[in-house]
Amino acid sequence: MSDNWLNKVNWSEDGLVPVIAQDAHSHAVLMMAWMNREALKLTTQTLEAHYWSRSRKKLWRKGEESGHIQKVREIHLDCDEDVLLLMVEQVGGIACHTGRQSCFFRKLKDGQWIVTAPVLKSAEEIYRK
Template sequence: MFKKRENVAEIEEGKLLSPKFDNDGLIPVITTCSKTKEILMHGYMNVEAFKLTIETKEAHYFSRSRKQIWHKGKTSGFVQKVKEIRIDDDQDAVWITVDIGNGASCHVGYRSCFYRSVPMGKIDNARNIEMKFEEDKKKFDPEVIYKGQPNPTKI
């Protein structure tokens, strides 16, 4: 589907897209909000998900736990409308900027998957580091939205 990776100069300085997928056929993706610039989530795409994202201008990811492509927001209604796609210098990581309206990107119900911060400073006991919730309200109730569906993550 994409151009074959042939030499470093072409990959780093060329104009043709030659993404590098890992041994599992995946490429990491960071997703940010087009309005606030905040990081919404981190996910993965396989070749098909990347192609669908480019073609439809809506984010598609590959679920490692379910081993299938998912159209982000198809169930919750918070579809990620892609505004821009960028790829890093060696083409092994993708950054997409999306519009989610007044919706959310986190399956837990928060706007961003990065809804907690980790305190910094001296660590006395790493087992007792208490995080701070940066988002105090969920955008939706996951129990209602995903009723009867498998949990999108596995521990």
């Protein structure tokens, strides 16, 4: 298969595209991350989510340290061709590095950010080295 499909993505000037990971079963939005061409290609080849870390300036496989990998079930491209949506099976039920199911665990209420989801596993337990 040729890589021409990668050219359909409207990559940013720095070669990235935002990606939303959504649970394929519950439809909960789990996280947002970035991909470059290599990350997207690896994701399609392995069916495990790979992302580009802007802070670390490197490719990473989701769960490479925590074990909480994302098994990719579907990949969608939005109407403007500049955002990807991954439908994933979140291994271990934890997507956030804080030990929560989702990275979106704060809700704005009356001018305050309220934590709306419990920690399922402490970061110390997840990232033991």
